[in-house]
Amino acid sequence: GNTSEDYLRTLRIQNILTKRAAAYMRVSNPINSSKLSLVEKGICEGIQCESEELVIREEGLYLIHCHLNFHFPDCSNSPIDLKIELLVNDKVDRQTLSTWCASETCQEKTFKTLFQLHLTYLNVKDRISVTLNHPKFLNEISLPNDNVLEVLRYSDEM
Numbered sequence: 001g002n003t004s005e006d007y008l009r010t011l012r013i014q015n016i017l018t019k020r021a022a023a024y025m026r027v028s029n030p031i032n033s034s035k036l037s038l039v040e041k042g043i044c045e046g047i048q049c050e051s052e053e054l055v056i057r058e059e060g061l062y063l064i065h066c067h068l069n070f071h072f073p074d075c076s077n078s079p080i081d082l083k084i085e086l087l088v089n090d091k092v093d094r095q096t097l098s099t100w101c102a103s104e105t106c107q108e109k110t111f112k113t114l115f116q117l118h119l120t121y122l123n124v125k126d127r128i129s130v131t132l133n134h135p136k137f138l139n140e141i142s143l144p145n146d147n148v149l150e151v152l153r154y155s156d157e158m
Helices: 004-013
Strands: 022-028 037-039 047-049 054-056 060-072 080-088 091-100 110-122 127-132 148-155
Touching: 022 047, 054 148, 060 080, 060 091, 060 127, 080 110, 091 110, 127 148
Parallel strands: none
Antiparallel strands: 022 037, 022 148, 047 054, 054 127, 060 110, 060 148, 080 091, 080 127
C-alpha cells in the first residue's frame, strides 16, 4: 500500500511509461565511495543503470524521486543532521537537510523517512547519483525495498 513500487506498477499498467525512459532502482549503503549503491530492482528502460549512477540516454525533462528510510538504533543526546544530495555529473543539483533531535520521549528505536522530488532538464550522458552524509543510518533491515531512486522522462521539451 502506497509505496513507490505501487505507484510505478500503476503507471506501467496505464501504459504511461512505455514510450519514455524510466529507471526504478533500490538503493543501499555505499561500498567504496560516498555514493549510494544501486541494486537492480524494478525497471531500467532507456537509461543506463550502473552500480552507483544512472546515465541518461535521451535528453529531456526528467522527474527524479529519491525516497529513503532511516533507522536510529539508539537515542542520542545531540541532534543529528541528515543530508541527502542528488548529484548530476558529480555536482550537487538538489539537497535535503533534516535535523533529527532526541526528545524526552525518545524510544530505543526511532525511524525517519526523507524524500526528494526534482524536475530538471537532463542531457545525453548526464549521470545521476545520490549521496548521504550518514549512510550508516539507512534502514536496510526492516524497509530495504522502500529505499529507492526513480528517474522518469517527463517530456522532450523544457
